[in-house]
Amino acid sequence: MGDLLFLAHRVPWPPDRGDKIRAFHILKHLAAKRRVHVAAFADDRADLTGDSGLTLSETHILWRGKSRAVAGVQALVSRRPLSLTAFEQREMRETVAGILARHPIDTIYVFSGQMAQYLPDRTEASVVMDFVDMDSAKFETYGATTRGFAGWMMRREAQLLLAHEASVAQTADASLFVSEAEAELFCDRTHAGRVHAVGNGIDTAVFDPHASFKPQKVTGPLIVFTGQMDYRPNSEGVRWFVEAILPQVRSAHPDVRFAIVGRNPDADVRALAREPGVIVTGAVGDVRPWLAAASVVVVPLKLARGVQNKVLEAMAMARPVVASAAAATGIDHGGTISVAEDASATVEAIVTLLADAAAAQRLGDAARVRVIERHGWAAQLAALDAVLDEIRLPNGHEVAA
Structure with missing residues (x-):
């Protein structure tokens, strides 16, 4: 050879x-x-x-x-x-x-x-x-x-x-x-x-809620998105989320915050930090603390090609995921994530998960089992x-x- x-x-x-x-x-x-x-x-x-x-x-x-x-x-x-x-x-x-x-x-x-x-x-x-x-x-x-x-x-x-x-x-x-x-x-x-x-x-030994990493300190419910934030689909997705989804979620859960976690946020993404309840972190050394702290992980992409690693990472961290149909394509999730077709379905899925932490954790646990079975390298x-x-x-x- x-x-x-x-x-x-x-x-x-x-x-x-x-x-x-x-x-x-x-x-x-x-x-x-x-x-x-x-x-x-x-x-x-x-x-x-x-x-x-x-x-x-x-x-x-x-x-x-x-x-x-x-x-x-x-x-x-x-x-x-x-x-x-x-x-x-x-x-x-x-x-x-x-x-x-x-x-x-x-x-x-x-x-x-x-x-x-x-x-x-x-x-x-x-x-x-x-x-x-x-x-x-x-x-x-x-x-x-x-x-x-x-x-x-x-x-x-x-x-x-x-x-x-x-x-x-x-x-x-x-x-x-x-x-x-x-x-x-x-x-x-x-x-x-x-x-x-x-x-x-996905490396499920690294992306493991029980792995060794420094916890992210948060208070109250937290919604998290992770990704490269100068990439157009990511930027467009979080802007749509903040404009169309987050206000309705906050009507039901006023104390919820939305963290946009990822390097190189463009000007439009940075501007979102001025909106109520929005956090823009910029680059972080490790996304796992933010994922572990999330009440819900969202992947609201209107345009997505291939397989979204951010979905696999959140599943491996046993977090409940709400993803657009485009973001869920190519992932053999077996119903262990919530797939939302539009804004109203996205709001309903998030509000439901935030209202029942035990059910949300059961969904996250099932997602981790599924990703270990189907998506190991x-x-x-x-x-x-x-x-x-x-x-x-x-x-x-x-x-x-």
């Missing part, structure tokens, strides 16, 4: 946000079985010097400092997706070529569609393309709800990315998505073959092992990057 090259659009460690969590656990799984080399970008200076804690061979973390404006101009001039020009860098191309020249690479694992542009034009290695989510569909949704030039750019991005995704999938030995729903959507849109679902897992990555066992490429192939 030869070596594996792992390409990632963001350095996988520390695993402290959704994409990095998936990438880290897949990388950890692969590195336990063979020699792995990593080439990845960093967009946080702290990630340039962090330790993976894994046994890896060559590791190259390159700074990605290109501004969005520059990437946008390059996208328009080159008629390429902004998602690709934002990650286009000669140093990365040279780094990948050097690793391929120095080592007996027989498998290239590409994490996220942005990194497919670094595949060589021709390779004897097997190519596993982990799209995670169908990004073109995300931009299609953005474009349908955004006006002006920004909306035009998003619709353009959706069209160009779909062509890119289809081209890469046509030549990859396997294309992976985080859920069956995403895989089916991709097949419907592209008619691609060799498409598989490899779900996200070992169970999820067994599907990846099956994919890797299937792919064989004796004669090399052309790669569309």
Whole structure:
């Protein structure tokens, strides 16, 4: 068995946000079985010097400092997706070529569609393309709800990315998505073959209400949302919650507070801290104390692709969860979370849980049991092992990057 090259659009460690969590656990799984080399970008200076804690061979973390404006101009001039020009860098191309020249690479694992542009034009290695989510569909949704030039750019991005995704999938030995729903959507849109679902897992020993962490001191009932707060679906979700849901919940439970927990809150999210009962924490070292303190965890996302790690984390912490239908997609929850279709259903679910703490805890306990049974990393990555066992490429192939 030869070596594996792992390409990632963001350095996988520390695993402290959704994409990095998936990438880290897949990388950890692969590195336990063979020699792995990593080439990845960093967009946080702290990630340039962090330790993976894994046994890896060559590791190259390159700074990605290109501004969005520059990437946008390059996208328009080159008629390429902004998602690709934002990650286009000669140093990365040279780094990948050097690793391929120095080592007996027989498998290239590409994490996220942005990194497919670094595949060589021709390779004897097997190519596993982990799209995670169908990004073109995300931009299609953005474009349908955004006006002006920004909306035009998003619709353009959706069209160009779909062509890119289809081209890469046509030549990859396997294309992976985080859920069956995403895989089916991709097949419907592209008619691609060799498409598989490899779900996200959760480390239930770390996300455990009885694990060792410093408790978060709170008084009164607390509703919690966790996430990267400069990410548009998260920002839009909490703003909708504060405007449409929280006032009605506070009518029934006047002392309830809503904590928005996550790094890089944008200006709109920061402004929510001025609203009655709203807490905006910014970055925290550990989300578990906030989850453990929550009376209810909410995931009110109108747009959500793939599997939401924040839902799995809350389930593992044995908290009652109220999620939108979009946020619950892809999670085998078996009715152990409350799924709300609209604002009124969301309010009713939260008010009911706040009124009966014992019932809320029973729901949380059932959610933890369910997530241990269905969403452990070992169970999820067994599907990846099956994919890797299937792919064989004796004669090399052309790669569309």
